[in-house]
Amino acid sequence: xxxxxxxxxxxxxKQITGADLLVELLTDMxxxxxxxxxxGAVLPIYDALYRGEQTFEHILTRHEQGAIFAAEGxxxxxxxxxxxxxxxxxxxxxxxxxxxDAMMDSLPLVIFxxxxxxxxxxxxxxxxxxxxxxxxxxxxxxYQVENIADLPRIVHEAFHIATTGRPxxxxxxxxxxxxxxxxxxxxxxxxxxxxxxxxxxxxxxxxIRLAEAxxxxxRPVVLAGAGVLFxxxxxxxxxxxxxxxxxxxxxxxxxxxxxxxxxxxxxMGGMHGSYTxxxxxxxxxxxxNIGARFDDRLTGNLQHFAPMAKVAHIDIDPAEIGKNxxxxxxxxxxxxxxxxxxxxxxxxxxxxxxxxxxxxxxQETYPLWNxxxxxxxxxxxxxxKIHEHTNxxxxxxxxxxxxxxxxxxxxxxxKPNNWVTSGGLGSMGFGFPSAIGAQFGRPDDLxxxxxxxxxxxxxxxxxMLLKQFNLPVKVIILNNSALGMVxxxxxxxxxxxxxxxxxxxxxxxxxxxxxxxxxxxxxEKEADVEAALQDILSYDGPVLADFRIIKxxxxxxxxxxxxxxHQMVGVTK
Amino acid sequence: xxxxxxxxxxxxxxxxxxxxxxxxRRQFNIESISVGETETPGISKMTLVVExxxxxxxxxxxxxxxxxxxxxxxxxxxxxxxxxRELALIKVASSAQLSNEIQGLITPFRASVIDISxxxxxxxxxxxxxKTDALIxxxxxxxIKELAKTGVTAFLRGHQPQPAxxxxxxxxxx
Numbered sequence: 201x202x203x204x205x206x207x208x209x210x211x212x213x214k215q216i217t218g219a220d221l222l223v224e225l226l227t228d229m230x231x232x233x234x235x236x237x238x239x240g241a242v243l244p245i246y247d248a249l250y251r252g253e254q255t256f257e258h259i260l261t262r263h264e265q266g267a268i269f270a271a272e273g274x275x276x277x278x279x280x281x282x283x284x285x286x287x288x289x290x291x292x293x294x295x296x297x298x299x300x301d302a303m304m305d306s307l308p309l310v311i312f313x314x315x316x317x318x319x320x321x322x323x324x325x326x327x328x329x330x331x332x333x334x335x336x337x338x339x340x341x342x343y344q345v346e347n348i349a350d351l352p353r354i355v356h357e358a359f360h361i362a363t364t365g366r367p368x369x370x371x372x373x374x375x376x377x378x379x380x381x382x383x384x385x386x387x388x389x390x391x392x393x394x395x396x397x398x399x400x401x402x403x404x405x406x407x408i409r410l411a412e413a414x415x416x417x418x419r420p421v422v423l424a425g426a427g428v429l430f431x432x433x434x435x436x437x438x439x440x441x442x443x444x445x446x447x448x449x450x451x452x453x454x455x456x457x458x459x460x461x462x463x464x465x466x467x468m469g470g471m472h473g474s475y476t477x478x479x480x481x482x483x484x485x486x487x488x489n490i491g492a493r494f495d496d497r498l499t500g501n502l503q504h505f506a507p508m509a510k511v512a513h514i515d516i517d518p519a520e521i522g523k524n525x526x527x528x529x530x531x532x533x534x535x536x537x538x539x540x541x542x543x544x545x546x547x548x549x550x551x552x553x554x555x556x557x558x559x560x561x562x563q564e565t566y567p568l569w570n571x572x573x574x575x576x577x578x579x580x581x582x583x584x585k586i587h588e589h590t591n592x593x594x595x596x597x598x599x600x601x602x603x604x605x606x607x608x609x610x611x612x613x614x615k616p617n618n619w620v621t622s623g624g625l626g627s628m629g630f631g632f633p634s635a636i637g638a639q640f641g642r643p644d645d646l647x648x649x650x651x652x653x654x655x656x657x658x659x660x661x662x663x664m665l666l667k668q669f670n671l672p673v674k675v676i677i678l679n680n681s682a683l684g685m686v687x688x689x690x691x692x693x694x695x696x697x698x699x700x701x702x703x704x705x706x707x708x709x710x711x712x713x714x715x716x717x718x719x720x721x722x723x724e725k726e727a728d729v730e731a732a733l734q735d736i737l738s739y740d741g742p743v744l745a746d747f748r749i750i751k752x753x754x755x756x757x758x759x760x761x762x763x764x765x766h767q768m769v770g771v772t773k
Numbered sequence: 774x775x776x777x778x779x780x781x782x783x784x785x786x787x788x789x790x791x792x793x794x795x796x797x798r799r800q801f802n803i804e805s806i807s808v809g810e811t812e813t814p815g816i817s818k819m820t821l822v823v824e825x826x827x828x829x830x831x832x833x834x835x836x837x838x839x840x841x842x843x844x845x846x847x848x849x850x851x852x853x854x855x856x857x858r859e860l861a862l863i864k865v866a867s868s869a870q871l872s873n874e875i876q877g878l879i880t881p882f883r884a885s886v887i888d889i890s891x892x893x894x895x896x897x898x899x900x901x902x903x904k905t906d907a908l909i910x911x912x913x914x915x916x917i918k919e920l921a922k923t924g925v926t927a928f929l930r931g932h933q934p935q936p937a938x939x940x941x942x943x944x945x946x947x
Contacts, residue, residue: 519836
C-alpha cells in the first residue's frame with residue numbers, strides 16, 4: 201500500500217533531533233493529549249517536549265499503568281487513538297497490562313517506549329528490556345526504530361494500523377540514539393504494508409444470504425458488540441432492528457451501541473446477563489452477531505450456546521468468525537457498511553409475534569432483583585440512583601468485579617461511547633485512571649468512576665491528577681471491604697473459604713482524598729444516598745465518595761462456569 | 774492431519790518470532806518450519822508443516838497467519854499439486870567393510886556420501902519426508918550417530934491438474 205502523505209512541516213533550517221521530529225509527527229497526527237512518564241531513555245523526547253511548540257498536552261501520571269489506562273479511557277470515549285510515552289525497561293514493562301487490555305478490547309493506542317542506545321541493545325544494559333519480544337503477542341503490531349530515516353513512515357504507519365480495521369495497540373520502541381540523531385530533511389512517507397489491507401465492504405452474496413435467513417426467522421435475535429461502536433454504526437443498528445422489530449442483546453463492551461431503554465433492548469447477555477437476554481439467545485433460531493467475538497463469558501458452555509440457531513456473524517476481523525461458534529453466514533465487514541448493505545434489502549419476515557410475547561413475558565416475570573438492608577447500601581439500588589441523578593448521561597468507567605457487573609446491569613446506557621470498562625482482560629485498577637483519560641478526552645462531560653475498594657487501591661496514586669488539573673471526576677467507591685467477586689466465588693464454589701479476599705483493614709478513603717487536596721466523603725446508609733449524590737454531582741470539582749455497601753451481596757443472575765447460557769442461578773430472589 | 778502451509782512474508786526482523794509465537798500461543802503444533810529468501814528482494818517464503826485435528830483448526834490457523842501484518846500471503850497447498858522437499862544429513866557409524874554396503878543401500882534413494890572418516894560416514898538425502906524417513910529407517914540398524922533435517926520447503930507445480938489427479942500425482946512423484 202502506498203500513501204502519498206507528506207508531513208505538513210516545511211523543510212526547516214534549524215538543526216533538529218529525532219525527538220523533535222517525533223514531536224512534530226505527533227502534531228501532524230493531530231494528537232491533542234498524550235499520557236506519559238519520563239525516564240532515562242526518553243530524556244531526549246522529554247527535552248523536545250520541553251523545548252517544542254507542540255499543540256498537544258502531555259499529562260504526567262504517577263505510574264505508567266495509570267498512563268496507559270488513561271489512554272484507553274481517552275480512546276474509548278473519543279474514538280481517537282490514545283498516545284502513551286514511557287521509558288525503557290521498567291517504564292515499558294509497567295505498560296504491559298494496559299497494552300494487553302487494549303489488545304483484548306480492540307482499543308486504538310500508539311505507545312512510544314524509550315530504549316537504550318542501539319550500540320548497547322542486547323547487552324543487558326541498564327534499564328534495557330526486550331520490548332519488541334515482550335509486546336509482540338500483545339500488540340497489533342510493533343516497531344523498533346533502527347534508522348532515523350524510517351521514523352516518519354513508522355509513526356504514520358503506527359497510527360494507521362492502530363486506528364483502522366480492528367483497532368488495537370501499536371508499540372514504537374525508540375532507542376535513545378535515534379531520538380538524538382539528526383534526521384534527514386526528506387520526509388516522504390511511503391507505507392510499506394502490503395500484508396495489511398482490512399476488508400471493510402461486505403460480500404454482497406453473504407448479505408443476501410443473511411437477508412434470506414432473516415426472511416425465514418421466527419425467533420431472531422441480534423447480539424451487538426463493541427464493533428458497532430468502533431464503526432459508528434449505532435444509528436444504522438437502531439434503524440435495522442426497529443425495521444424488523446428484532447430483540448437486541450448487548451455484550452458487556454457493546455453496551456451503549458443500542459439504547460438500553462429501547463423496548464427492543466434486552467440488556468447484557470452472558471455470565472451475569474439478564475434472564476431474558478440469555479434465554480433469547482438460547483431459544484433463537486437466527487442469531488445475528490454484529491461486532492462481538494463470542495467471548496466465553498458471553499457464551500458459557502459452547503454446547504448449549506444458541507443450539508437451535510443459524511448463526512450469522514458480522515466482524516471486521518475474519519479470524520473471529522468461526523473461532524468459537526460455528527457460523528453459517530460469515531460477513532467480513534465493517535459493521536456500519538454491513539448494516540447499510542442489509543438496509544438496502546426489503547425483507548418480508550414471518551410473523552414473530554409469539555417470540556416477542558415470550559420475550560416480554562420473560563422480562564416481566566424475571567427482572568433483575570436485589571436485597572435491601574438497614575445496615576448498608578444495596579449496591580444495585582445505588583447504581584440505579586446514580587443513573588437517576590445523572591439522567592443516564594454520564595460517562596461511566598468501571599473497574600473489574602461485582603461493581604462492574606452491577607453497573608453494567610443497572611446503569612442503562614442510551615448513548616454510545618459513554619461506557620468504559622475492561623472486558624477481555626478484566627484488569628483491576630483500570631477504572632479510576634481510565635476516568636481521568638475520559639475526562640481529558642471529553643472535558644465538558646460528566647465522568648463518574650465506579651470502582652470497588654480493591655481495584656481503586658491498585659491505581660489510587662492518580663488522585664493527584666484530579667487536584668493538579670482540577671478534573672471534576674466523581675469517584676464512587678462501592679466499598680464492601682472485600683474483593684467482592686472473589687468472595688462471591690469462594691462463597692458459592694469453595695464452601696465459604698474466604699482465602700485472602702476479605703480486606704480487614706482499608707485506608708480511610710476520605711482522609712486519603714483530603715491528603716491529595718480533594719473532597720472526600722463517606723456514605724453509610726441508604727437514607728443518606730440521595731442527598732450525598734446531589735451534593736457530589738452539584739459540586740464543581742473532583743469528589744471521592746466511599747459508599748459502604750452490603751458486604752455479602754452477590755451478582756445475579758449467574759451462569760456457573762461450565763454451564764450453558766440457559767442454566768442460570770439466582771434468576772429470582 | 775498434516776498440512777503444508779506456505780507463507781509469503783516481509784523480511785522484517787522478528788517475523789519468524791511473530792509467526793512461531795502466534796502458533797505457540799494458539800496451541801498449534803509445528804512439525805517443521807523453513808524460511809528463506811525469494812526471487813523478490815525483501816520478501817521471504819516460509820513453509821510450515823503443522824499437525825491439526827480438523828478443518829475448523831486449519832481455517833483458524835490460516836486466518837491467524839493472514840492477520841499478521843508482515844504476512845502477505847498464506848496458502849494451504851496440502852491438496853494441490855506441489856513439489857515438496859527436505860534435506861537430511863545422516864551420520865552413520867561405519868567401518869571400511871560396511872562403507873560399501875551402505876553406499877549400495879543409499880543408491881536407490883539418490884543420496885550421496887558427503888563425508889567419510891575412520892568410523893563414520895555422512896549421507897545427504899533430499900526428497901519428500903517419507904523418502905528421507907525411509908532411508909533413515911534403513912540406516913538405523915547401522916547406528917545413527919547424528920541426524921539433522923531442514924524441514925520441508927514446498928511450492929506449487931507449474932501445472933495444476935484436476936483435483937482428482939492431484940492426490941495420485943503427489944503420491945507417486947519423487
